[in-house]
Amino acid sequence: xxxxxxxxxxxxxxxxxxxxxxxxxxxxxxxxxxxxxxxxxxxxxxxxxxxxxxxxxxxxxxxxxxxxxxxxxxxxxxxxxxxxxxxxxxxxxxxxxxxxxxxxxxxxxxxxxxxxxxxxxxxxxxxxxxxxxxxxxxxxxxxxxxxxxxxxxxxxxxxxxxxxxxxxxxxxxxxxxxxxxxxxxxxxxxxxxxxxxxxxxxxxxxxxxxxxxxxxxxxxxxxxxxxxxxxxxxxxxxxxxxxxxxxxxxxxxxxxxxxxxxxxxxxxxxxxxxxxxxxxxxxxxxxxxxxxxxxxxxxxxxxxxxxxxxxxxxxxxxxxxxxxxxxxxxxxxxxxxxxxxxxxxxxxxxxxxxxxxxxxxxxxxxxxxxxxxxxxxxxxxxxxxxxxxxxxxxxxxxxxxxxxxxxxxxxxxxxxxxxxxxxxxxxxxxxxxxxxxxxxxxxxxxxxxxxxxxxxxx
Amino acid sequence: xxxxxxxxxxxxxxxxxxxxxxxxxxxxxxxxxxxxxxxxxxxxxxxxxxxxxxxxxxxxxxxxxxxxxxxxxxxxxxxxxxxxxxxxxxxxxxxxxxxxxxxxxxxxxxxxxxxxxxxxxxxxxxxxxxxxxxxxxxxxxxxxxxxxxxxxxxxxxxxxxxxxxxxxxxxxxxxxxxxxxxxxxxxxxxxxxxxxxxxxxxxxxxxxxxxxxxxxxxxxxxxxxxxxxxxxxxxxxxxxxxxxxxxxxxxxxxxxxxxxxxxxxxxxxxxxxxxxxxxxxxxxxxxxxxxxxxxxxxxxxxxxxxxxxxxxxxxxxxxxxxxxxxxxxxxxxxxxxxxxxxxxxxxxxxxxxxxxxxxxxxxxxxxxxxxxxxxxxxxxxxxxxxxxxxxxxxxxxxxxxxxxxxxxxxxxxxxxxxxxxxxxxxxxxxxxxxxxxxxxxxxxxxxxxxxxxxxxxx
Numbered sequence: 071x072x073x074x075x076x077x078x079x080x081x082x083x084x085x086x087x088x089x090x091x092x093x094x095x096x097x098x099x100x101x102x103x104x105x106x107x108x109x110x111x112x113x114x115x116x117x118x119x120x121x122x123x124x125x126x127x128x129x130x131x132x133x134x135x136x137x138x139x140x141x142x143x144x145x146x147x148x149x150x151x152x153x154x155x156x157x158x159x160x161x162x163x164x165x166x167x168x169x170x171x172x173x174x175x176x177x178x179x180x181x182x183x184x185x186x187x188x189x190x191x192x193x194x195x196x197x198x199x200x201x202x203x204x205x206x207x208x209x210x211x212x213x214x215x216x217x218x219x220x221x222x223x224x225x226x227x228x229x230x231x232x233x234x235x236x237x238x239x240x241x242x243x244x245x246x247x248x249x250x251x252x253x254x255x256x257x258x259x260x261x262x263x264x265x266x267x268x269x270x271x272x273x274x275x276x277x278x279x280x281x282x283x284x285x286x287x288x289x290x291x292x293x294x295x296x297x298x299x300x301x302x303x304x305x306x307x308x309x310x311x312x313x314x315x316x317x318x319x320x321x322x323x324x325x326x327x328x329x330x331x332x333x334x335x336x337x338x339x340x341x342x343x344x345x346x347x348x349x350x351x352x353x354x355x356x357x358x359x360x361x362x363x364x365x366x367x368x369x370x371x372x373x374x375x376x377x378x379x380x381x382x383x384x385x386x387x388x389x390x391x392x393x394x395x396x397x398x399x400x401x402x403x404x405x406x407x408x409x410x411x412x413x414x415x416x417x418x419x420x421x422x423x424x425x426x427x428x429x430x431x432x433x434x435x436x437x438x439x440x441x442x443x444x445x446x447x448x449x450x451x452x453x454x455x456x457x458x459x460x461x462x463x464x465x466x467x468x469x470x471x472x473x474x475x476x477x478x479x480x481x482x483x484x485x486x487x488x489x490x491x492x493x494x495x496x497x498x499x500x501x502x503x504x505x506x507x508x509x510x511x512x513x514x515x516x517x518x519x520x521x522x523x524x525x526x527x528x
Numbered sequence: 529x530x531x532x533x534x535x536x537x538x539x540x541x542x543x544x545x546x547x548x549x550x551x552x553x554x555x556x557x558x559x560x561x562x563x564x565x566x567x568x569x570x571x572x573x574x575x576x577x578x579x580x581x582x583x584x585x586x587x588x589x590x591x592x593x594x595x596x597x598x599x600x601x602x603x604x605x606x607x608x609x610x611x612x613x614x615x616x617x618x619x620x621x622x623x624x625x626x627x628x629x630x631x632x633x634x635x636x637x638x639x640x641x642x643x644x645x646x647x648x649x650x651x652x653x654x655x656x657x658x659x660x661x662x663x664x665x666x667x668x669x670x671x672x673x674x675x676x677x678x679x680x681x682x683x684x685x686x687x688x689x690x691x692x693x694x695x696x697x698x699x700x701x702x703x704x705x706x707x708x709x710x711x712x713x714x715x716x717x718x719x720x721x722x723x724x725x726x727x728x729x730x731x732x733x734x735x736x737x738x739x740x741x742x743x744x745x746x747x748x749x750x751x752x753x754x755x756x757x758x759x760x761x762x763x764x765x766x767x768x769x770x771x772x773x774x775x776x777x778x779x780x781x782x783x784x785x786x787x788x789x790x791x792x793x794x795x796x797x798x799x800x801x802x803x804x805x806x807x808x809x810x811x812x813x814x815x816x817x818x819x820x821x822x823x824x825x826x827x828x829x830x831x832x833x834x835x836x837x838x839x840x841x842x843x844x845x846x847x848x849x850x851x852x853x854x855x856x857x858x859x860x861x862x863x864x865x866x867x868x869x870x871x872x873x874x875x876x877x878x879x880x881x882x883x884x885x886x887x888x889x890x891x892x893x894x895x896x897x898x899x900x901x902x903x904x905x906x907x908x909x910x911x912x913x914x915x916x917x918x919x920x921x922x923x924x925x926x927x928x929x930x931x932x933x934x935x936x937x938x939x940x941x942x943x944x945x946x947x948x949x950x951x952x953x954x955x956x957x958x959x960x961x962x963x964x965x966x967x968x969x970x971x972x973x974x975x976x977x978x979x980x981x982x983x984x985x986x
Contacts, residue, residue, distance in 0.1 A: 075795035075821045078726070078759065083663045083827040090830065127610040134601050134609060143592050143599030143844060151592060152585040158810040193651055193835040200834055204688055205541045230662055230688070230831070268536070301536065337533035352616040353839030363533045369541040372548065373688070376658055377651040377835035381811030382844065386601060 087229040093455060094119065094221040094471035101465045118483040119465040121277065121433040123311070123350040125411065126404040130350070133396050140389035142382060150385070157381045160374050162191050166384040169391030170358055174343060176397060177310040178320040190359040190370045191384075193377025195307050195344040198357035199226040201373045202340055205366050206301050207233045207268040213303070214238050214256050214270045216248045218436075218472030218479070220277045220305075227271070236260055236267070239475050242438075245427060246279055248272070250290050257298065269301030269338075270294070275308040275318065278472050278481035279436050280429030282312060288324045292334050303340045310348035310401055312431040313409035325362075336362035345387065347433065349400075354383045408433075433483060437466070440478030451477040545687040551913060552577065552679035552929035559923045576941040577923040579735065579891040581769070581808040583869065584862040588808070591854050598847035600840060608843070615839045618832050620649050624842040627849030628816055632801060634855060635768040636778040648817040648828045649842075651835025653765050653802040656815035657684040659831045660798055663824050664759050665691045665726040671761070672696050672714050672728045674706045676894075676930030676937070678735045678763075685729070694718055694725070697933050700896075703885060704737055706730070708748050715756065727759030727796075728752070733766040733776065736930050736939035737894050738887030740770060746782045750792050761798045768806035768859055770889040771867035783820075794820035803845065805891065807858075812841045866891075891941060895924070898936030909935040 076084060089095065097119045106114035138144040142151040157163065167186040174184045192198040207213065209232025215223060216238040227233055238256040240246040253270070260267045272291060274283040283291075295302040304321040312318040321341060325334045341360040346352035356379050359370045379387075391397060415435060416426055427436040443450040448470050455468040458480075469479035534542060547553065555577045564572035596602040600609040615621065625644040632642045650656040665671065667690025673681060674696040685691055696714040698704040711728070718725045730749060732741040741749075753760040762779040770776040779799060783792045799818040804810035814837050817828045837845075849855060873893060874884055885894040901908040906928050913926040916938075927937035 076823045078664070078757070078796070079821075079823055079827070080662060080664055080666050080669075082666075083823065088827075088830045122614055124610060124614055127613065130613075131606050131609050134606050135603055138602065141599060141601030144596065144602050145593055148589050148592050151589050152582060155585070155588075155809045155811050156580055156582055158804075193833075197651075197834045204538060206536070206538055208538050208540075211538075225830075225833070230834075299536070338536070346616075351613045353613050355836050355838050365534045365537055365541065369537070369546075372546045372683075375651075375683070376655045376688075378813050380813050380838035380841040382841050383838040386840065 082230060087225070089221065089225040089229070092221050092224070092471045093452065094467050097455075097459055097465040097467060100459050104463075106463065113463065115459060116464045119467045119481075121347065121483060122352065123347055123404075123433050125350070125407045126400060127350055129396075129400050129403060130390075133390060133393070133400075137389065137393070140386055142385055154381045154385045158378070160371055160378060162189070162379070163381065163384045163388055165388035165392060166191075166379075169388045170343075170345075170356075172394075173345075173348075173391050173397060174309075174322075174341075174358075174360065177318070177348060177401065178322060179317060182320065182322045182326055184322070184360060188360050188362070188367055190361070190367060190374055191377075191379045192357040192359055192370070192374050193379075194346060194352070194355045194357040195305065195342055196222065196226050196357065197355075197374075197377035198342045198344065198359045199223065199303075199305070200229075200231065201370050201377075202303055202342065202359055202361075202366075203227040203231045203233045204373060205369050206303075206340075207231070209233065211266045211268045212236045212260060214253065214260075214267060215473075216240050216252070216272060218246070218278055218469055218474035219271075219273060221467075221471045221473075223271070233268075234265060235271075236265065237473050237475075238270075242427075242476055242479075245281065246276075248283070248287055248291070250294060253291075253294050267298075267300055269303055271303045271305065272321075273305040273308075274321070275306075275312060275431035277308060277432060278434060278467070278469075279427055280432035280434055281427065282316070282318055282431050284316070285319055285324065288319060288321060289327075289330055292321070292324055292330050295338055296334055299335075299338070301338050301340065303342060305342045307342065307344040307347050308432050309343070310404065311408060311433060313405045313412060314430040316430075318431065322360075337365075338363070340366060354387070355379060356383065356387060427479075435482045437480045437482050438478065439480050440476075443478050446477050448477045455480070540688060545683070547679065547683040547687070550679050550682070550929045551910070552925050555913075555917055555923040555925055558917050562921075564921065571921065573917060574922045577925045577939075579805065579941060580810065581805055581862075581891050583808070583865045584858060585808055587854075587858050587861060588848075591848060591851070591858075595847065595851070598844055600843055612839045612843045616836070618829055618836060620647070620837070621839065621842045621846055623846035623850060624649075624837075627846045628801075628803075628814075630852075631803075631806075631849050631855060632767075632780075632799075632816075632818065635776070635806060635859065636780060637775060640778065640780045640784055642780070642818060646818050646820070646825055648819070648825060648832055649835075649837045650815040650817055650828075650832050651837075652804060652810070652813045652815040653763065653800055654680065654684050654815065655813075655832075655835035656800045656802065656817045657681065657761075657763070658687075658689065659828050659835075660761055660800065660817055660819075660824075661685040661689045661691045662831060663827050664761075664798075665689070667691065669724045669726045670694050670718060672711065672718075672725060673931075674698050674710070674730060676704070676736055676927055676932035677729075677731060679925075679929045679931075681729070691726075692723060693729075694723065695931050695933075696728075700885075700934055700937075703739065704734075706741070706745055706749070708752060711749075711752050725756075725758055727761055729761045729763065730779075731763040731766075732779070733764075733770060733889035735766060735890060736892060736925070736927075737885055738890035738892055739885065740774070740776055740889050742774070743777055743782065746777060746779060747785075747788055750779070750782055750788050753796055754792055757793075757796070759796050759798065761800060763800045765800065765802040766805050766890050767801070768862065769866060769891060771863045771870060772888040774888075776889065780818075795823075796821070798824060812845070813837060814841065814845060885937075893940045895938045895940050896936065897938050898934075901936050904935050906935045913938070 101115040101117045104114045106116045139146040141147045142154045167189040170189050171184040171186040192201050212234035215235045238252050309318050324330055339362045343358040345356040361367050425438045451468050458464055467481045559573045559575045562572045564574045597604040599605045600612045625647040628647050629642040629644040650659050670692035673693050696710050767776055782788055797820045801816040803814040819825050883896045909926050925939045
C-alpha cells in the first residue's frame with residue numbers, strides 16, 4: 071500500500087526538494103528525538119540551531135496586559151470580534167499595513183518612508199520568498215545567492231516554483247564580503263551553463279554571518295543588477311537585530327540616494343520582511359513583501375490568498391505597532407539586550423580558544439572551528455558536527471548546510487536561549503573544552519547518514 | 529516604466545490564471561467601488577456574492593467573554609504568550625489538531641473518528657486545495673470537477689501548479705446530481721485530448737448548489753475513482769451548514785462502510801476542511817487537509833510551511849473546540865438559525881415568482897432566473913447580471929462563473945446578511961419585481977466588459 075500511496079503522487083511530492091535532508095534540518099530532528107530537559111533528560115540534545123528571539127518578550131507581555139482593547143478576545147475588545155473574524159480581504163486591515171510600514175521605517179532609522187499600499191502580507195518570510203520567486207521567475211530560471219546563505223532558501227524559493235539558486239562565492243579572507251568579481255563570475259558561469267538569471271537575492275543583515283552590508287557594497291549591488299537588468303530581492307528580516315555601530319542600511323535608503331536614484335530602475339527592487347526575528351513572533355506568521363514594482367505588488371497580493379495573516383493577529387499587531395512609544399522602547403531595549411548577550415557569549419568562546427566572525431546583528435555566531443578539523447574537508451566538518459551533536463549534545467549547524475565554500479565554520483545560536491541555564495556560554499565552553507573528538511571520529515558507526523547536500527558540495 | 533516592470537516577470541505573473549476576470553470576482557469589485565451604506569450610499573451595490581456565516585457569531589463572543597484564559601492576550605492568558613508566539617512547528621499545537629479532529633467528527637454526527645495526526649493545516653481552504661494539487665498532480669495533469677463549481681477552484685488548484693480542471697457536466701433535469709455517465713464521459717474526453725487525469729474533486733455540500741451528496745452517489749464515486757485508480761478530493765467545508773434532513777454524509781463514513789471498505793484504496797482519499805464557513809471565521813485562515821495517504825500527510829505538512837495558521841489563532845481555536853458543551857450548542861443553534869433564514873428567504877422569492885433549487889445546506893440559494901432570459905444563452909445571462917448589479921444594485925453571481933452548463937442560474941447569498949436591513953428578502957423581492965430589464969438590455973453601453981470566461985463557455 072505504501073508504494074501505491076507514493077506512485078500516484080506528483081514529482082514534487084516524490085522528490086526531496088523540500089531540503090529536509092540537509093544537516094541543518096537533520097540537527098533539528100536529532101534535537102526533537104532527544105530533547106534536553108534539566109530534570110527529565112539532562113543528557114539530551116540542546117537546541118542551538120534555531121534562530122529565535124525571546125529576549126524581549128517580557129516587554130510585549132507587559133504591553134498586552136496594559137492594552138486589553140487591542141485584542142478581540144478580551145471583554146474590552148470582543149465587540150470587534152465579528153468584524154475581524156469575518157474580514158478576509160487580501161489587502162489586509164489598513165491599520166495593520168500602516169503599522170508594519172511604520173515599523174519598517176523605524177527599524178531603518180526613519181531615514182526612509184514605506185508606503186502602506188505596497189505592503190503585501192504572506193505566510194512568514196517563507197511564504198514571502200516563495201511568492202516573490204513565483205512572481206519573478208519561470209521554472210528553470212535562476213537567482214544568484216551569495217554564500218553562506220540560509221538553508222531554508224533551497225526550499226522556499228525552489229521547491230514548488232522550479233526556480234534554481236546559484237551560489238555566489240564569498241570567502242573568509244575578506245570576512246565573506248560580497249564582491250563584484252564574485253557576482254560577475256557567478257553570472258558568467260550561469261551563462262556558460264545556459265541558465266537564465268532573473269535576479270540576485272541578498273540577506274542583509276546576513277543569516278548565518280550576523281554581519282551587515284556596507285553602503286559601498288549595496289551601491290555596487292544596485293549598479294550590478296541594473297547593468298544586467300535583473301531583479302534584486304533584499305531579505306531584511308533581521309533589520310532590528312543590529313545591536314552596535316555601524317547601524318543597518320536598507321536597500322530602500324540606497325535607491326533614494328542622489329547618485330543611485332537616477333540610474334536605478336525601481337521596478338527591479340523588492341524587500342522581504344517579517345516580524346519573526348525583529349519582534350520575536352515566528353508563530354504569528356507575519357511575512358511581508360515590499361515591492362517598488364506595481365505589477366509585483368498586484369500579483370503578489372493575489373498570491374497572498376494562499377498564506378494570509380490571521381485577522382486576529384493583524385488586529386493585535388496593528389494596535390501594537392501604532393503605539394510609537396512602545397515600539398521605540400522595545401527596539402532600543404531589544405538591541406541593548408542583544409548586544410550584552412553577544413558580548414558575554416563571544417568572550418566565553420574566546421576563553422576556550424574559539425574565534426567567531428566579528429558581527430553586529432542577528433541571533434547567532436559564525437564560529438570558526440577550522441582548528442578542530444584534522445583536514446580541511448567537508449567530510450571532516452560533518453564528522454565534527456556528529457561529535458558536537460552526539461557527544462557534546464548541542465545542535466549547531468555546519469557551514470556546509472549554508473553552502474559555505476570553506477569547511478570548518480558553524481552557526482551557533484547565541485542570544486536567544488543563552489538566558490536559559492543549560493545553554494549558558496559557560497556550559498557550552500565546558501562541553502567544548504572537555505570533548506574528545508578523536509574517540510568519536512574513529513568510530514565506524516556514525517549514527518547519522520551522510521547528507522546528500524554535503525556529498526554534492528565536496 | 530510600467531512595461532519594463534512587467535516584461536521581466538514570470539509567465540504566471542504576466543498571465544491571468546488568477547481568475548479575477550471572472551464575473552464572480554468582477555461583482556465583488558463592483559461592490560467594492562460602490563458599496564451600499566444605509567445613510568452614506570443608499571444607492572450602492574449590496575454584497576450578495578460572498579458566502580459569509582455571521583449568523584451565530586454572538587455565541588462565540590459570549591464564549592470568549594466567559595473564557596478569558598483561552599487567549600494569550602488577556603491578563604488570564606498572557607503568561608502563555610511567549611511560548612505560543614515562539615511556537616513554529618509545522619505539526620501545529622497538539623491541542624489545536626485534537627480540537628479540529630473532534631470538530632470534524634462531531635459535524636459528521638460522531639459516526640466516524642478523525643486522527644489528529646492526519647490533520648495538516650494550511651492557509652484556509654484556498655491553501656489546502658493548492659497544497660493538495662501540488663502533492664497529487666504534475667503541471668498539465670488534470671482533476672475532474674462536477675459543474676457548477678466554486679469559481680475560486682480555477683485559481684486555487686490551477687494558477688501556480690499548472691494543473692488543469694476538466695468539467696463534469698451536471699444538469700438541472702436531475703437537480704444537478706452527479707452521475708456515473710457524466711464522470712465516464714468526462715474521463716473519455718480527457719483521454720481523447722491526451723490529458724492525464726489524476727483525480728476527482730467533489731464539493732459536498734455543494735457550493736453553489738447548497739445540496740448534499742447522497743450515499744449512493746458517494747459510493748458510486750468511490751467505486752469510480754478506485755476503478756480508474758485516481759485520487760478523490762472531497763471538499764467538505766460546508767459540512768456543518770446542513771440545516772435539515774437528510775443529514776450530511778462525509779466521504780470518511782463511506783469508506784468505513786462494509787461494502788466499500790474492502791474495495792477502496794485509502795491512499796486515494798483526501799478531505800479538505802476549513803473553519804471559515806462552519807464556524808464563521810474566514811479571517812482566521814484555518815484550512816485543513818485530512819489525507820488517508822501517509823505520503824500526502826508528510827508532504828503536505830512540509831508544504832504547510834508556506835501557509836501555517838497563526839499560533840495565536842491555533843491557541844484560541846484549541847481552547848474553543850475542546851469545550852464540548854459549547855461546540856454542541858453552537859452547531860445545533862447555528863443549524864436552527866440557518867434553517868429559519870433559508871425558509872424566510874425561499875418563501876420571499878417564491879412570492880415574486882422566483883424559484884430556487886431545493887437545498888438543505890450552504891449559505892446561498894441557487895436561483896432559477898431562466899424565465900427572465902429572452903433567449904437561453906450565456907450572453908443573455910450576462911446581460912441580466914449587468915442589470916442586477918447596476919440597476920438592482922445587488923451583487924449576485926452568474927452561473928457561468930461557476931461553469932454551469934445551462935444559462936439562467938444565479939447564486940444568491942441567503943442567510944449571511946439577510947439579518948441586515950438593506951438585504952432583507954423583502955427588499956430583494958421589491959428590487960426584482962420592480963426592475964425593468966428591457967430598458968437596460970437594449971443599451972449599447974454595457975458598463976462591464978464581457979468576461980473571457982463567458983466567452984469561452986458560450
